[in-house]
Amino acid sequence: MSKGAAPIAAKVRGSTSGLKPSQLKKLQRLAQRRYPSQGGLSREQVREVAGLTHEVGRQLGLLIDRQGRLEMVVVGEPGRIVIPELGRQRQHSGRLRGLRLVHTHLGQEGLSEEDLMDMVFLRLDSITVLEVDSHGTPGHMQWAHLLPANADAKPYTVSKRQPWDRVDIDFNAQAEALEEELARRQEGIALQARENTTLLVSVGTKPRARLEAELDELDDLAQTAGLHVAGRLVQRVARLNPKFILGRGKLAELEVKALQANAGIIIFDGELSPSQMRNLAQVTERKVLDRTQLILDIFAQHATSRAGKLQVEMAQLKYTLPRLVGQNRALSRLAGGIGGRGPGETKLELDRRKVRERITRIRKELDKVRKHRAHTRSRRSDAGVPIVALVGYTNAGKSTLLNTITHSQVVAEDKLFATLDPTSRRIRFPQDREVVLTDTVGFIRELPEDLREAFLATLEELEEADVLIQVADAGHPELEEQVAAVDAILQDMGLEDIPRLLALNKWDTLEPEARQRVLNIFPHGLPTTALDKGGLEDLVQAILKRLPA
Known part of the structure; x- marks a missing residue:
């Protein structure tokens, strides 16, 4: 044996308790064989494996690489087999593992649902079952392998049961052809693009149409973060799975979709x-994020001021704190890139004490920011200049409205959360009225609590406002839900008593019938087009009527 080589006994895994030494030696000798790609096993090997299965009275599994070497012998129970951790070989999201599994069943039972799930989750080249009767005689064989993406078919194909001596398929050629097909469908996707390719998943008890609509918003968030969305999966359930959130069948479907999309x-x-x-990251062997992480990542990309960066870091640290439970593979997948960038990214490996200390320091710095802004607001109040604040759902057009009214050049993009830091401009309205117009961060449904607290310094601008202009995207299919979400947040902040106007922005995107429908729903709404200053006269007059004398 060469230096550093593993002993043959290390090849045997699983339920070996109770086996005789002679049986263990026979299992160990399996590792000395070379297994043909054509047919999966030679005639002698089929008889040997069937005889051993009968002798030990348990299922046996052989994990074979593409060179015909046996990576591992797995001993199961009479009715099932559990494949242990296989390590990190060939860990590329668009490739198969490079291992095929041949295992035995006691009795005339073909591939089970559990077998197919193992093939999917382990990304095996193929899985084959050899039936063994009560006398140790080999019977039928059945095999399965994954398929490229096809909307009209299952994500895998299962062969018919055939007598073991009539199986002549070349399993290596089949696996290599599948990888070539996957590569063809992913042609032109560079490594960076693959790392930024994502699948979106929605699981919940709400009606399916509602889940789909919320997934549309997640799609917008993902694109704002610079991701390429390759697919989506929706599952409506009566109760969420506490371990994986998804059921095992849907989880397998998700894994196949990710493989097919190279996500x-x-x-x-x-x-x-x-x-x-942690459970999902371990099973899928991909980076797993949730909606909160995605929003935090967008904030990290868009934060420009010192205060904005502090607020992002605060939210990142508070999100990370309960997840600092050990240096495992799931945690490592949270670091770097989407969901792990920004001022707080280097804090992911800190222990809880250091994270808490950093949060305390940030709170003190943010308190200084609040005091400074409070002093600025106090000076404005002493000067008798009223404050008009723009609020609303993210990407409703608040910054564009500010630019049009004040002739400013505030960053305004067709992206979610393009504005994070409050921007104020003093302008003179008709009748020689001076006002301060303030743009604020956009709201979003189910705003994470930690994020809301971290941005309190920004949202405090609203408390001093004399008038709130709630800007809504009149052409958005979720208009009513977005207006309701903003109403709920303002009420939670205790701002419902401040005079408020509803600006139905992007009015030019609606057809006449749609305009009438929106006005029926919001009869007090003011149609506006932020890009057209001439169309803002009604809004300006409505603001003047609500300003203090």
């Missing part, structure tokens, strides 16, 4: 618990 990231709509995130 390196999976994003769940909603917030995952620390244990769910």
Whole structure:
């Protein structure tokens, strides 16, 4: 044996308790064989494996690489077999593992659902079952392998049961052809693109149409973060799975979709618990994010001021704190890239004490920011200049409205959360009225609590406002839900008593019938087009009527 080589006995895994020494030696000798790609096993090997299965009275599994070497012998129970951790070989999201599994069943039973799930989750080249009767005689064989993406078919194909001596398929050629097909469908996707390719997942008890609509918003968030969305999966359930959030069947479907799409990231709509995130990352072997992480990443990309960066770091650290439970593979997948960038990214490996100390320091710095802004607001109040604040759902057009009214050049993009730091401009309205117009961060449904607290310094601008202009995207299919979400947040902040106007922005995107429908729903709404200053006269007059004398 060469230096450093593993002993043959190390090849045997699983339920070996109770086996005789002679039986263990026979299992160990299996590792000395070379197994043909054509047919999977030679005639002598089929008889040997069937005889051993009968002798030990348990299922046996052989994990074979593409050179015909046996990587591992797995001993199961009479009715099932559990494949242990296989390590990190060939860990590329668009490739198979390079191992095929041949295992035995006691009795005339073909591939089970559990067998197929193992093939999917382990990304095996193929899985084959050899039936063994009560006399140790080999019977039929059946095999399965994954398929490229096809909307009209299952993600895998299962052969018919055939007598073992009539199987002549070349399993290596089949696996290599599948990888070539996957590569062809992914042609032109560079490594960076693959790492930024994602699948979106929504699981919940709400009606399916509602889940789909919320997934549309997650799609917008993912694109704002710079991701390429390659597919989506929706599952409506009566109760969420506490371990994986998804059922095992849907989880297998998700894994196949990720393989077919060459996706390196999976994003769940909603917030995952620390244990769910670890379990999913271990099973899928991909980066797993939730909606909160995605929003935090967008904030990290868009934060420009010192205060904005502090607020992002605060939210990142508070999110990370309960997830610092050990240096495992799930945690390592949270670091770097989407969901792990920004001022707080280097803090992911700190222990809880250091994270808490950093949070305390940030709170003190943010308190200084609040005091400074409070002093600025106080000076404005002493000067008798009223404050008009723009609020609303993210990407409703608040910054564009500010630019048009004040002739400013505030960054305004067709992206979610393009504005994070409050921007104020003093302008003179008709009748020689001076006002301060303030743009604020956009709201979003189910805003994470930690994020809301971290941005309190920004949202405090609203408390001093004399008038709130709630800007809504009149052409958005979720207009009513977005207006309701903003109403709920303002009420939670105790701002419902401040005079408020509803600006139905992007009015030019609606057809006449749609305009009438929107006005029926919001009869007090003011149609506006932020890009057209001439169309803002009604809004300006409405603001003047609500300003203090």
